[in-house]
Amino acid sequence: MEITKTKFPEIKRDYLDTLQINIGYKCNQSCSHCHVNSSPSRTEMMSDDIIKLIPKVIKTNNIRLLDITGGAPELHPKFKQLVKEVRSLNVEVMDRCNLTILTEPGYENLAGFLASNKVQITASLPCYLEGNVDKQRGKGVFENSILALKKLNSFGYGREDKDLILNLVYNPSGPQLPPSQKELEDTYRLELKERFGIFFSNLFVLANMPINRYENYLKIIGKLKEYNKLLKDNHNPGNINSVMCRNTLSVDWKGYLYDCDFNQQLGMRINGDIKHLDDLLIPFVSLKDNPISTGDHCFGCTAGAGSSCGGELA
Secondary structure (H helix, E strand, C coil): CCHHHCCCCCCECCCCCEEEEECECECCCCCCCCCCCCECCCCCECCHHHHHHHHHHHHHHCCCEEEEECCCHHHCCCHHHHHHHHHCCCCEEEEEECCHHHHCCCCCCHHHHHHHCCCEEEEECCCCCHHHHHHHHCCCHHHHHHHHHHHHHHCCCCCCCCCCCEEEEECCCCCCCCCCHHHHHHHHHHHHHHHHCCCCCEEEECCCCCCHHHHHHHHHCCCHHHHHHHHHHCECHHHHHHCHHHCEEEECCCCEEECCHHHHHHCCECCCCCCEHHHHHCCCCCCCCCECCCCHHHHHHHECCCCECCECCC
């Protein structure tokens, strides 16, 4: 069978423990690798009615972690309210932060808010070198990211003696698989500590998904077919049981449900009768053993050492 004809293996959902919500597509950046096509011009935002459903769904389904993403999720006017309400339920909250939002006018107190509510931060920093970061994410992004990291460190984030988690995220600048997570983490620690005095908890390496803005980028440079083949050629069946779609549910800004954030951007809704956050308010409802909607992009999660929102799978 030709590699181009290879189909992603059938997989089913396990028990749900993480709710990942895309609270809105508006962002203060326009990164070249962004699979959401986020930018300052996007206007999609989760409504107040949908926001109010989230704590109810978390309680009904015994959700362990609320994973908030975007865009820049902090731009949503109800971001802080939602964080405080969910933390009051003794549920972990993760903020997928682009770092530069912490340096924007009007958001000077955001780092302190996140620290006081013990919010986990997973922050994008695709390289420890200024040129590489600015090429991928925009001029001045690296400098502002370093300022933001120093601010987070000042509140105790990323320090071993504090209970404030600061994870950094690396993704390749070009169409290749990420390098070894452990080896790159050691390099990040050395470079960021020696050059800037910065500390962090963990480094996650992620493969770029060939959808939306990154797919268009690959088309422009004539590398889309080559990159898709690279992902398929490096498929590792051992990663199947650890892919995040098995225990994570993705929610779009309208409240509709998807197996993962990538499926959300492709409009591939979840299988079965449960389609919206409203449907998860029914007691004893379960998604376990639901078939997961898959496509060629799923090879991005299983290629090599694997890739998920929590880094390597292998």
